[in-house]
Amino acid sequence: MNLPCAIIKPLLIITALSFFAPAGALAQTRDVPGGKDFPGIGRFAGSVISGHQVKNFDTARMQAAVFKDGKPSATPRLEGRITRIAYRTGAGPSIVEVSRNFETQLTKAGFEPLLSCDTDACGGIPFTEAIEALPIPQMWVDGFNYHYHAARKSENGRETYASVLVSENNREIYAQLTIAEIGAIENKMVDASAMEKGLRDAGRIALYGIYFDTDKAVIRPESRPTLEQIAKLLVSQVALSVFIVGHTDSQGPYTYNLDLSRRRAEAIAEELVKTYHIGAPRLRTAGVAHLAPVGSNASEAGRALNRRVELVAP
Known part of the structure; x- marks a missing residue:
């Protein structure tokens, strides 16, 4: 049966998009090598770690307030040990459910909220563009549909900041937990x-x-x-x-x-x-x-x- 050209073209586009879809993200059923949860925080049930990055000393931007007129109004630059962990959760849970679970765990761990906002309240797409998310396919961020939470903990004279960005892609929920443990750089030079x-x-x-x-x-x-x-x-x-x-x-x-x-x-x-x-x-x-x-x-x-x-x- 000959299909009209108007039908064939969309089919070709759909096939091409399917072919170039990130197969690793679709097929992943276990944590990436070396991936592990942050102690005391954990993960949403049924999630796998899709990205994991730890730097003993680096910088991280933390959004501590919503954007105003498309620009950041409070973005402290934090220095210390930076941990970024991205999670992928299968279809079923909502952005709100995953977000609330992370927020509850952060509260139990002694973190006090700095900011909690959804897409429009945060500042839309410019807000997400300012967040240092792990690259695709480790982390997916939909600038039109996300939730962000930032918190801070002070314990024994040491400050720790945490943020969670939760978004959705193809009905799957992605969440990135970022932890910044503030500290001076250790002198590791050997001459x-x-x-x-x-x-x-x-x-x-x-x-x-x-x-x-x-x-x-x-x-x-x-x-x-x-x-x-x-x-x-x-x-x-x-x-x-x-x-x-x-x-x-x-x-x-x-x-x-x-x-x-x-x-x-x-x-x-x-x-x-x-x-x-x-x-x-x-x-x-x-x-x-x-x-x-x-x-x-x-x-x-x-x-x-x-x-x-x-x-x-x-």
């Missing part, structure tokens, strides 16, 4: 002389000043000072060769972490060769995942110690 001493005395030196995004092997720009010190050491010690060994915590599958730690070590070697002109034969790489912990993987403090790079003497 060339300290590296030399560690290699001489212990045969190894742990480095915490090389940064990667969660689950990635791309070196972040703030790693440059530590890379410069490694290069300085190798330039001053022309006969020195080292192993660069990547380490992770125990979150996520072992085989995944083994590959990630190896790729991160390789990325460091490649950067030293490309940018600092260190001879490639002087740099050997390895990844050991979480097989050589220096802290307990049962605590966040221990896991932070375990996420490191080491220079090891041959």
Whole structure:
């Protein structure tokens, strides 16, 4: 049967849209590797973690008031440990139901509300554009249909901020929880002389000043000072060769972490060769995942110690 052209064209468009739909989002039935709930907050029943990002020191914008005339009226810039977790919930619950559950949990955890608003009251699309949401398909935000909640907690002289953005896409509910634990940056710089001493005395030196995004092997720009010190050491010690060994915590599958730690070590070697002109034969790489912990993987403090790079003497 021949279909009229007017019918065929819409069918082709629908087919194309279906083909380019994010298959990972549609097929996801379990948490992303390394994904975990924030302690004391948890998740809405039946949700899976679609995105997970933790940065030991970064900045985050928090909307503490609704927009006025399309512009922010109170947007504190927070510095400290930033955690962003995106959740996807199957069809059924409403934006309101998921939002209220998160708000209840935040209240139980000691957070006091700063702002709760829906689409129009918040400021519409400009409001969502100012929120640092994880990328699609980890988090979906419909600027015409969402709820936002921000809260603050002060405990033992330490401030923590939290926000929850809940929206909907294709009848599924997406929620992003952002936690900003305010704190000063920890000095993790180890200079060339300290590296030399560690290699001489212990045969190894742990480095915490090389940064990667969660689950990635791309070196972040703030790693440059530590890379410069490694290069300085190798330039001053022309006969020195080292192993660069990547380490992770125990979150996520072992085989995944083994590959990630190896790729991160390789990325460091490649950067030293490309940018600092260190001879490639002087740099050997390895990844050991979480097989050589220096802290307990049962605590966040221990896991932070375990996420490191080491220079090891041959």
